[in-house]
Amino acid sequence: MAVSIKQPTTQAVDIPYFDPSSGPYLGRLMNTNKKEKLYIPLKVGEANHIFMLGRTGYGKTSTMKALAEALWEYYHNQGKDVMIIIFERKYDYSKYQRLKQFWRKRIEELGKEEAERRHQFLAQYFKLQEQHPQLKHMLGFPGDFAMGLPNYILMDTLVSIKPYPVNIFTWHGLKPRSYPVRRIVFRPTRNIYAIKLDNGPKTEVVEGKIHLKDISFEMLAKKFDIPKGTAYGRILRKYWKVYKIHDPDRILHLAKTQEPVRESTLESLQSILEEIKADPLYLKGNLTKTGQEHKPFTEYLTTDKINVIDFSDNSDLDLEEQRLIVYLLWKKLKVIAGKRRVDIWIFFDEIQDLIGTAGEASRHNLAWLAMEELYRKGRSLSVNVVAGTQYLYKLPMSLIMGATHIAVIGALASPKDLDILRVAIMDGDKLNIPIEHDSFEEFVKRRKKKGRGWFSFDREFTVKMYFRPNQSF
Structure with missing residues (x-):
């Protein structure tokens, strides 16, 4: 993607969307010469719910991961604690294959010793796998939020080649990095240490119980x-x-x-x-076979690491059990928010899988009960929701209208969604968001649109932008 690589001049800014002190870095404007950097203004005493919409393949999950990274960095740079909780829906074998291909390419280009010096996390990742051949058949399934590994692969993505090559991280003022993660799995379907290896050296894996x-x-x-x-x-x-x-x-x-x-x-x-x-x-009981104390999964929640609730195939859970876990988590978060006064951010990728469609959301759906309360009480408790989905029209309208900000990544999957956005967003009548049809031409265009989209601040002011890339894998 060819873009201007000139950095905007640093000056005092009154508009919060352009003020680094107002909130986490979101990305850069698309239709201006300077490509100004944009920040999400976090409001004290108000909800900061964000809804992310995008069809598969445009980078919705990657953008959600990048936002979690931005929030972690923003709070820690401010010297504040934050609790980030991510519900992960799946793992991805193709990610492992791309990572393996990238590592082989680096060894060929630089030699093994130099490649290991430049990419220490990656070297450690594959070295640990080599040291545990008995786990080979269980390895190669990093999660969508494998944040314990730096995202080296995007270093090869250039935004400009003249007057000199600039990769996407440099253009955004970022670099690949990993984050401390505590991953909670339920009825693990494979060795817990294999799950840890797959998701990076900074990952801790614990078994969740109810x-x-x-x-x-x-x-x-x-x-x-x-x-x-x-x-x-x-x-x-x-x-x-x-x-x-x-x-x-x-x-x-x-x-x-x-x-x-x-x-x-x-x-x-x-x-x-x-x-x-x-x-x-x-x-049941007080001790595990290893002598570790039994405790419910909610006792593993921490502000020292990013918490990933693993609903992928690493965990053997049915839908009702997943919904119960969401509900129990919300009950615990009400206690944490009340006692510790810490900001909490909860990420739900593919939210429709948990709460169901508008017709399925009911009082008998524990995940929907939790979501309703999250939206109602989030403001007073500083609990914020980031929800991702492919389709808006299948979801309850209260979920959409309760969002503070709305993002669209790449393209819409249905013309019905554009109609909803034009109602939900104050300047929605000006939106000209493409709707993807299942054609080969659209498939070819998808790569160019990945990581681009629209962000509506307060559902009032909508801009077209390049979203920040995910620094972790």
Whole structure:
């Protein structure tokens, strides 16, 4: 992409969108000679919810990751704590292949010793993999938010070649870097150390668990296929739902001593309770096999690292369990925000997967209940939501109209979304955002549009811009 490489002059600016002290760096203006740098003005005492819209392939997830990086840097440069929580939906084998190809190319160009000196994180990443051949079949699946590794690959992306080559990082005043990450996985589907290796040296991986008391009987019955109308099902429901007893051993003891039932009923009840006890997701007892203390996943949340809630295939979770985790997280965040007075940012990539469509969002959807409260109480608690999706028209309008800022990355997927934007944004009638159709021509154009788009500040002032690149992998 050919752009002006002249840096804007440094001067006092009254407009917050151009003021570095007002908030994190977002990117640069597109349709001006100076390509001025833009910043998101963070408002104290108000919600700063951001909605990001973009079709697959245009860099929506990368832009969300770049925003998380910008927030981390902004708060730490200000000497403030911030809690960043990211819900990751998938891992990406193709990313690993591109990284491997880049590393081989660097070794060929520079020699192994010089390549290792210049790219120490990358050298360590592949060296650790070589040292653990027994994990080879489990490796090669970094997450969409593999922020423990620097994004060296983008160093080859040039924005200008005259009068001298300038890569995309240099143009934005950035460089590849990694961030400290705590990744929480649930019922891990592969070795936890393999997950750590895949996501970079600065990544810590912990196994998340849920208290049995937080599991409703309805969810339990669905998960373990407990038929309605059975004698052992009625007994379990009575103790679990009515008497609020969630200890499998205690329930079995009470059933044996207080329930006048047949031996076969007790055997069926015991079988179900043993399955519940064996499930690694549920928190039971005080110590793990390694001697580490058991604690619920919410106790791992920290301001010292970026928190990634791993909903990719690294975790064996069904949709109801994912929604429960979102709800339990929000309950914990209300306590943290009230006691510690720390700003909290929650990132939801592909938000529609969790809350469902407008017709599916209801009081029975725990993720939607949490999202409603997040939007209502975010202002008073300094809890902010960054939500990404491909389609607007399928989502509840309250989610869209409750956003403070709206971003469009690349192109829209539906003309219905443009109609919604023209209602949601005050200067929306002036928007001329392309709508991609499934054609080969659009596929070819996608690369050029990647990382470009529109940002509507306060849903009032919309600019066309180059979004900052993601510094981490």
